Amino acid sequence: MISERPIEIVQEERTRSAGSGGLVSRIATHAILLAMAVLMIFPLVWLVSTSLKSPGKQMIWPPQFIPNPVYFKNYSDLFVLAPMGNYLVNSFKIAVLSVFGVCFSSSLAAFAFARMHFRGREILFGGLLATMMLPGAVTIIPTFIIMKNLGWLNTHYPLIVPSFFGGAYFVFLLRQSFRAIPQDLFDSATIDGAGFFQIYWKIFIPLGMPALVTVALFAFLGSWNDLFGPLIYLSSQEKMTVALGLTYLRGRAGTGVGQVGVIMAGSMLGVIPMLILYGFGQKYFIQGLARTGLKG
Amino acid sequence: MTQDSGSLKQRRRYEERIAWLFITPVVLGILIFQIYPTIFSLYASFTTWNLITPPRWVGLENYVSLFTTDRFFIKSMWNTIRYTLGVVLPSMAISLFFASLLNQNIRFKHGYRAIYFVPVVAPTVALALLWGWLYEPNFGIINATLATVGIKGPSWLGTTTWALRSVIIMAIWAGIGFQIVIFLAGLQGISQEYYEAAAIDGANAWQKFAKITMPLLSPVTFFVLVTGVIGTFQDFSLVWVLTRGGPAGATQLIVMYLYGLAFQLQKMGRASAVAYAVFVVVVGLTIMNFILSKRWVFYEESN
Numbered sequence: 001m002i003s004e005r006p007i008e009i010v011q012e013e014r015t016r017s018a019g020s021g022g023l024v025s026r027i028a029t030h031a032i033l034l035a036m037a038v039l040m041i042f043p044l045v046w047l048v049s050t051s052l053k054s055p056g057k058q059m060i061w062p063p064q065f066i067p068n069p070v071y072f073k074n075y076s077d078l079f080v081l082a083p084m085g086n087y088l089v090n091s092f093k094i095a096v097l098s099v100f101g102v103c104f105s106s107s108l109a110a111f112a113f114a115r116m117h118f119r120g121r122e123i124l125f126g127g128l129l130a131t132m133m134l135p136g137a138v139t140i141i142p143t144f145i146i147m148k149n150l151g152w153l154n155t156h157y158p159l160i161v162p163s164f165f166g167g168a169y170f171v172f173l174l175r176q177s178f179r180a181i182p183q184d185l186f187d188s189a190t191i192d193g194a195g196f197f198q199i200y201w202k203i204f205i206p207l208g209m210p211a212l213v214t215v216a217l218f219a220f221l222g223s224w225n226d227l228f229g230p231l232i233y234l235s236s237q238e239k240m241t242v243a244l245g246l247t248y249l250r251g252r253a254g255t256g257v258g259q260v261g262v263i264m265a266g267s268m269l270g271v272i273p274m275l276i277l278y279g280f281g282q283k284y285f286i287q288g289l290a291r292t293g294l295k296g
Numbered sequence: 297m298t299q300d301s302g303s304l305k306q307r308r309r310y311e312e313r314i315a316w317l318f319i320t321p322v323v324l325g326i327l328i329f330q331i332y333p334t335i336f337s338l339y340a341s342f343t344t345w346n347l348i349t350p351p352r353w354v355g356l357e358n359y360v361s362l363f364t365t366d367r368f369f370i371k372s373m374w375n376t377i378r379y380t381l382g383v384v385l386p387s388m389a390i391s392l393f394f395a396s397l398l399n400q401n402i403r404f405k406h407g408y409r410a411i412y413f414v415p416v417v418a419p420t421v422a423l424a425l426l427w428g429w430l431y432e433p434n435f436g437i438i439n440a441t442l443a444t445v446g447i448k449g450p451s452w453l454g455t456t457t458w459a460l461r462s463v464i465i466m467a468i469w470a471g472i473g474f475q476i477v478i479f480l481a482g483l484q485g486i487s488q489e490y491y492e493a494a495a496i497d498g499a500n501a502w503q504k505f506a507k508i509t510m511p512l513l514s515p516v517t518f519f520v521l522v523t524g525v526i527g528t529f530q531d532f533s534l535v536w537v538l539t540r541g542g543p544a545g546a547t548q549l550i551v552m553y554l555y556g557l558a559f560q561l562q563k564m565g566r567a568s569a570v571a572y573a574v575f576v577v578v579v580g581l582t583i584m585n586f587i588l589s590k591r592w593v594f595y596e597e598s599n
């Protein structure tokens with residue numbers, strides 16, 4: 001693009017137009033944006049609040065935003081009602097192993113597709129992208145049968161092993177970022193006698209780290225939040241993940257409205273790890289997405 | 297010379313072998329978890345199969361009954377179409393609006409964007425449980441708030457008139473941050489020069505939006521539309537947790553129907569036929585979108 005020159009002018013123009021747009025329009029803009037922010041965040045505030053209320057207090061009106069008293073017993077009740085500890089450990093185990101598998105396999109393939117020469121490269125890559133169009137609905141039953149025949153029902157393998165075969169979308173994302181790494185680095189490393197794996201590991205992985213972090217975060221998110229996989233593969237309580245376990249918690253806590261505190265506490269335990277991850281990796285989540293949006 | 301070209305050829309062959317080694321896991325994954333299941337599903341859709349006895353060929357019977365005797369299939373399809381349109385189109389309008397607001401020289405824009413994105417990262421199950429509580433007819437915050445202004449709120453998830461609308465509202469809330477981020481990235485990719493030139497020519501804000509933003513943003517709009525439709529058409533978790541498809545099947549979506557057939561009733565053949573119906577719709581929509589996009593999507597000449 002030829003936008004090098006007018007950057008300063010543009011900024012000047014922008015501040016001026018914002019200024020000339022006037023205080024009123026700026027306040028209006030902020031009012032709308034803020035109202036939306038409240039709408040987006042309020043349900044989560046209510047989640048935190050309800051999870052800390054004693055039974056009965058959830059129903060009083062006007063509502064208490066800050067519970068009085070703050071009632072932590074919902075969180076301990078949770079572990080009595082359901083093997084919540086198991087759920088958390090299982091979810092972490094599955095997500096971490098999936099991330100590891102996805103990152104390794106996808107980045108290796110992305111490296112080959114980005115920088116190595118082999119026959120059929122373009123066709124294969126095109127085919128890979130085309131499989132992203134396949135709806136999951138059409139693959140789920142035969143995949144289930146494969147897992148069943150392997151004797152993997154009610155184990156964590158069906159939720160972990162497929163990750164070690166990478167993912168088309170992640171290969172695409174990483175290939176984009178690997179192609180941005182200068183060819184010179186590749187060439188000089190080759191002249192120094194480095195092998196392909198060394199170049200991949202010592203140059204492309206470190207330099208492609210931002211994209212790799214994005215992939216890792218999305219893989220973690222996908223695994224942690226997945227309900228369908230655990231729902232069809234896992235049947236015993238102690239093997240379940242948080243997402244699946246939560247759907248059972250509702251049944252176990254009973255239908256009374258008074259039990260809502262415990263259910264919200266359970267939901268909090270599902271949400272908190274993702275919020276922490278989002279807090280640290282916000283930039284990668286948003287930029288990673290923005291990049292695919294633009295190239296889409 | 298000959299030795300050089302010989303070693304070059306050798307090196308090429310070596311490179312080829314290593315490259316194949318590197319892509320093997322991904323290629324195998326595609327074959328095992330994508331290609332084979334897609335073909336096998338097609339076969340299974342022509343059989344009756346309960347997982348206990350081997351599949352038995354029945355020809356088109358599954359497909360015929362889907363469209364004749366099976367009331368739930370048509371209902372689920374219809375629900376899914378209404379759900380998909382109800383979620384995707386309003387989401388796109390709202391998120392384009394907010395992305396445009398954020399694409400100005402204003403304070404806290406990154407903060408706003410970060411907040412809108414929060415529901416995208418949170419587990420759908422947890423959010424659906426939360427919304428179940430918000431929608432609770434007697435003590436939920438929505439109806440309690442409505443009551444203070446004298447409106448008696450409906451039983452949101454409990455009535456056939458409101459249930460689908462209610463899950464649509466929640467789905468919009470849960471997904472909008474994703475689209476705002478993508479639209480905003482698209483808007484930021486439009487060079488300011490166009491707007492400057494238009495400003496010199498005396499264009500007003502609406503003209504700038506209609507003549508510059510819309511055409512230049514159309515590839516992004518197209519991307520959001522296609523991924524939105526494909527994704528939403530296959531939604532499961534959110535609605536399953538909120539309503540289990542009820543009341544009276546009013547929120548039964550097609551993937552929920554498939555789940556019930558395959559994994560609760562063990563009707564693998566019939567379920568595969570449903571899967572292929574989804575396949576035809578999703579792939580059909582994608583291809584149709586690509587064809588239509590040639591008319592209305594404007595691709596800037598890129599370097």
